[in-house]
Amino acid sequence: MIEICSFATRVDDCFSNCMFAHLTLTGTICACLEKQIVTGVSRSGAILHFIGWILALFIACLGGQHFINASDLIPEAIWASKWYNADVRLRRDLLLMMMRSQRDLNITAGPFGVVSYALFVSVLKTSYSILCMLTS
Numbered sequence: 001m002i003e004i005c006s007f008a009t010r011v012d013d014c015f016s017n018c019m020f021a022h023l024t025l026t027g028t029i030c031a032c033l034e035k036q037i038v039t040g041v042s043r044s045g046a047i048l049h050f051i052g053w054i055l056a057l058f059i060a061c062l063g064g065q066h067f068i069n070a071s072d073l074i075p076e077a078i079w080a081s082k083w084y085n086a087d088v089r090l091r092r093d094l095l096l097m098m099m100r101s102q103r104d105l106n107i108t109a110g111p112f113g114v115v116s117y118a119l120f121v122s123v124l125k126t127s128y129s130i131l132c133m134l135t136s
Helices: 002-039 044-080 088-100 116-134
Strands: none
Touching: 002 044, 002 116, 044 088, 044 116
């Protein structure tokens, strides 16, 4: 469990600032590409570029969501094991692992929050809001 938690911390430390920059740019760039699509200027190129940005964002959020889902399986796996047949020391360790696993492991994106499907939708909403502001 210590290895899993330290891995989660290292991943979060490595990707938190990068994800923050990526999400900030993605919302703004997607809004500009949406405006380009709406106005009809180089529409096919803008559509392909837009799909590329959305796909990159989705892959990042998919990885974050899988990370959260995998961390949710840890306490279930511990509970499903035959922990009651183990010695006292192992049962104590398993209890501590279950207590620690009450908090999800996740990757953050700076102040935006946790990288997940919800963040994907949030960035799409933000890009639409920026598009509305650009077209008004």
